[in-house]
Amino acid sequence: MRILVTGATGYIGGRLAPRLLDAGHSVRCLARSAGRLRDVPWADRVEITEADLTDSATLPAAFEGIDVAYFLVHSLGRADFEAADRLAAENFAAAAHAAGVRRIVYLGGPEPADGESPSPHLRSRAEVARILLESGVPAAVLRAPVIIGSGSASFEMLRYLTERLPVMVTPRWVHNRIQPIAVRDVLRYLIGAADLPPSVNRGFDIGGADVLTYLEMMRRYALVAGLPRRIVLPVRVLSPWLSSHWVGLVTPVPNAIARPLVASLIHEAVAHENDLAGLLPGPEPLGFDEAVRLALGRIRDADVETRWTSASGRDAAAEPLPSDPAWSGGSVYIDDRSRPVQAPADQLWRVIEGIGGENGWYSFPLAWSVRGWLDRLAGGVGLRRGRRDRHRLRIGEALDWWRVEEIVPGELLRLRAEMKVPGRAWLEMRAEPDGSGGSVYRQRAVFLPHGLGGHLYWASVLPFHGVVFNGMARNITRTAQKPMC
Template sequence: MSTHDGGAEPLTALVTGATGYIGGRLVPELLAAGFRVRAMARNPDRLEGREWRDAVDVVRADAQDPEQLAAAMAGVDVAYYLIHSLGSGPTFEERDRRTARAFAVAAREAGVRRIVYLGGLHPDAETLSPHLASRREVGDILLASGVPTAVLQAAVIIGSGSASFEMMRYLTERLPAMVAPRWLDNRIQPIAVRDVLRYLVGVARLPEDVSRTFDIGGPDVLTYREMMQRYAAIAGLAPRLIRTVPVLTPKLASLWVGLVTPVPGPLARPLVESLIHEVVAKEDDIRRYVPDPPEGLLGFDAAVELALQKVREFDVATSWASATPQGAPSDPLPEDPDWAGGSLFVDERERVVDATPEDLWAVIEGVGGTTGWYSWRLGWMLRGLMDRLFGGPGLRRGRRHPTRLWVGDPVDWWRVERIEPGRLLRLRAEMRLPGLAWLELGAHTDDDGRTVFRQRAIYHPHGLVGQLYWWAVTPFHGVVFGGMQRNLATAAEGRAAAA
């Protein structure tokens, strides 16, 4: 096996899930540690705009496709398995099982020297929640692959943008008083994302005879109640009034979390279910191979302070919403309205704007989040609430940055599918719909040198229900899309006048 010690050839690491929360942060850590990195993504376009994009080898591959996996694994020393189907629907267990088996076979046949997997910390003698059980099964599949494997098992990860942190943050900030399940008093061993990444990098160089699970956790063991109260103190909030009851089921609790926080119900439920168990590390053998840094592991309070600082400075490198769930639509919008995939309904509008293309683009790139959508605010709020009730993201995902967008970024219930800076922003809808939908906002200059704002809403219905949906909402298009065009253009003109 090649090493990076003594001037030898550097290790090559394959990072799956490179567009996700952990994968997107692991890549620069590996580069800094001297690895050659190959980033694997189903849609490599979503890696555009990452600072490290030009420093890595990017490969397009689906983790369930043996041929694509084989090509991605060629010449790889260490393969990071950072894929899961969290919140992706009732068939997630079979999907996770099938994907892990395909990955294990591809790694063995390609001669990969080590697999690294980030799983979930769990007790041994209890019936686990479906998602924790699935993550344990994935670890077992990889350990049985014939390739030396390190399975890191973590509980709550504290870091800006992590789903667990965002759930705790919004629950604490928005609810000064709450009724909660009694398992809010179960013990948890949280860990800072910084230390998770350090362990992930460190285990790449484990001896070849080490193939096992490792529990990883931070220096503090707390209940979720204590975590919320300590967060409140750090954030300058009054102590939260929390009362526990024995009758609040994980399903009810996840629905409540989905309404109060940006984390949608399908993702909130597995996070809530994991809190039913006490998740405390049973061993700390990892320290024999990856020693603690001189300053020690980052404690809960310091991890929260650092995460809040990143949020306030708009310096969140990746977030839980960065990842597209497996099974989500990923085909690009066909450019030809008469495409072979079926009917497309289009609402298209153009308007001359008394502003420079630069001023118009600045407004376009700033849509969504706290800025809103420049039309019928109540209508957007009601549609967002309806979406959340049916398990969609609604409007609460917001934006990662208030003024900049990159391919793959979430923007409320949309995701950036294409961006041509200064010219075009294309958003794909991830709300619950009987079809696929896109919104395009563009800035152009016509033959007379005037700035033109072009806006297109495109919808591809699924069956009769999808077509009925389009005709049902068509009467509101003048208010929603017409208002958006007028108000967004006015905002660009106001920006130009103030310059």
């Protein structure tokens, strides 16, 4: 089938497009700016057309020849998001009908219980669903609660709140029931909905295997992530408005997105039917714990070390994309430095590959020694392991308190820390030719904090980075510029 995906630069659309390709479909992605899809790994496999759903004149060419069209856009983050999404849905529906599209698929939000006044976010989702169901084109509306996957705004709120706050004062809505669903299950349902018979024109509730309160979700997230049990103190005085500002203060999720999402949490989000599963046979949806493990790269019964440089060990649906917002994916602290070297790259590389052990770390030896002693007192390996060969390194071997994780001879050395720290740390060094006979030394330290202790640790060592890491870069380049014997 020929499929149109709107919202391909967003969280769900960016993960759906390559899976539709893998299922054998031809995919066209609609974007206001084609440049935003330039760097996604599947860009050369799709057709990209520039159009704007709020401008109906730009749409006919995008819908021409399309069998199934996915509406996966929303305007959260704009003050007028309800009006913007209404206009986009009306234009989408009219263009799909005029082009003879056979099926519309929309991912919306849960419906509040009878008698409840919906939040603006859920009210907008329901309005878009109504517009699409009344378009004259058979539509499948999938109503999803909290989606569990790295990059999902709802999941990122849960992640940051739980990791950064061992003690939380929370509003009453933490006791509301939610049926969270793994992003891989959402994608499976979305793909399957393209093949529903023409007679199907309705909404479907979708959810995961577990029904939990938000409080239980935070505590179970902490358990999966290896964090101490979180202490939660619900209070009545925190309104949704106050809660959204509190979330904005604690997490990097923008207030304009956090506010409508938090306002929606006053409603329970539990599936009232499971009809779609009967129409689309497949595996049972994942439970909450397994969905979190996949999102964090912690695969059960597998010895997988998730790297900051790749998504190794993650569910493929949780892999980061260039179009994901900067605040998604959890906290990452980076110290990045580079210096020009008046020596060829191979000469610089010999210094890089010879680092550690008897050769030292080229910066503030006393500081490295003290850190090694402290690590040994904490039960770590310290600096006592040294290195096997004075001049050569191999992947997997120990190097003082580091492990060689990656090495590209002449270009790259990446070390993974095995010292006792509240998180995971890497040190990366590169030698790059500058095109004029010299080279550039690039050095990057990366730290993924674990819980509040990880954030406090980074803050405590940050004042020393200028001395240690800057001195390291300076002395490595100086050594590389000396005549080699």
